[in-house]
Amino acid sequence: MANGQRLFVKVTRESLPQVKDKYPFLYLERGRLEIDDSSIKWIDSENNVVPLPVATLNALLLGPGTSITHEAVKTAVAANCSVCWVGEDSLLFYAAGFLPTADTRNLKQQIELASDAKKSLEVASRMFARRFPDADLAGKSLKEMMGMEGHRVRTLYQQKAEEYQVGWKGRQFTPGKFELGDVTNQVLTATNAALYGILCSAVHSMGYSPHIGFIHSGSPLPFVYDLADLYKEQLCIDLAFSLTRELAGRYDKHKVSAGFRRRVLEMDLLAKVGDDILDIFGVSRARRNRK
Template identity: 50%
Template sequence: MLGGFMARKIFLKLTRDLYPQVKDRYPYVYLEHGRLEVDDSSVKWIDSECHVVRIPIGLVAAILLGPGTTITHEAVKILSSAGCTVCWIGAEGLAFYASGVSPTSDSRNLLRQITMSCDPDSRLLVARRMFSQRFPGLDLGDKSIPEMMGMEGIRVRKMYSEMAQRYGVDWSGRAYIPGRPKDSDLVNSILTFSNGLLYGVATTVIVAMGYSPRVGFVHSGSPMPFVYDMADLYKKFLTIDLSFSMASRMDKSGFDRKSVIDEFCSRALEMNLLEVMANDIVEILREPKC
């Protein structure tokens, strides 16, 4: 990402000298603790230490506004005229709140996503690409989406049992009561919370790249099926292994939210989650060759 080194940061803050050299737009710039305003028709960022950076919005597809940020009406107007999306997100991008999309923004990615989702053959192709990452080397050419979902269910249940044995954690199955996290055991509490963190990051990346969280390929009947489609590709390391590992060494008196966030961010950085996810989306939604 853009910016200098910041420990445990998934999104790195903007600095004056670190714009990427790109032929097309850079996917996103993350800002926190400062003000975005307009000066002489150019958008400038003033951080909490009064450092000023002018942002070449023609090179940026989306501005991600984190905690402690404000944006002027004129800045929104200029960003909109440049087709730059604005997203309001939580610290580290671990929560997604809202976005503002320009009426003139590029809709090519969204249109391709909708077209492929609505066409049965293309939808099946995309689903097979997703599942092939979880079943490398296995020919899925004759498998339907329900069949692959069944295979995935067996794989995940086996993974839970193997992780429980590896880390010496009691496990009686996935259990989550909406709105009552304290009624779950420690592993399930960590799983639910870390999955939520992953969904926040996935939503931010998807929206920033001009796709819709609401147009899925494997999941359906939920508010954000494409978020769940993409998040499932990274859960083994980012949430499942994390949850059993942390449960094995966490104080049994309760679950430590801050420790889970720190571990999640550390793992996301280790695997370069933002870049990996962006590249995976492009590959998964690649149009089939005629």
């Protein structure tokens, strides 16, 4: 740094890691994000300073007690790292910053598919086929497939409850009253919300829109909810029931976060999501190789 001026190195799209090569997310609470030269540093509540390699991070999840400077936001966005605001305990997903993308190719493809009723149903059908590999979905309407999905999820909850020998009275969540749910429901709410944050960041980074869905509608992030259903069984549902006995009736956000993070890394979620979107959009392997 010379004459009190920060040295900023120009970041180009080609110099940044692809979404699939990034670390999925970093959760921070009770501290401050500031700029140090051209990088971001985290100052925690005990004044410990930790440099953050934002170019290798997909998303920063900011919990309660965090603040961030204007310059830190600019630096994160320049590195294609999303900034999401989340809650304590459940990591409730509140909002995400929008990332600029280099072109609108992926968004245009998404809009074209969603605006054509036949093509939109085909995309939805391919999504459901991921969860019903043995089901015949030919000729099924979206409403019929959604009904099948509802039955499948209820059955899955019961199967997991029996597998892990956990009492289960059904999915329950009251907005703003996280503590009223039992431990299993609390873990489900927490991990679902964290998954939404990661996927929202990935979707923005790849130039798609979280607002243009094929199954869900009338909600803030329908495409994110569409994608989340592809991964919830392993990342959220199985984890919730497997942790319930270990937690012994007391929710522990650290164990939940650690368990969820481990599964996200084991699945290699960010490497999967890009290919999965192309698969459900019906993009051929040959076309992908030409890009």
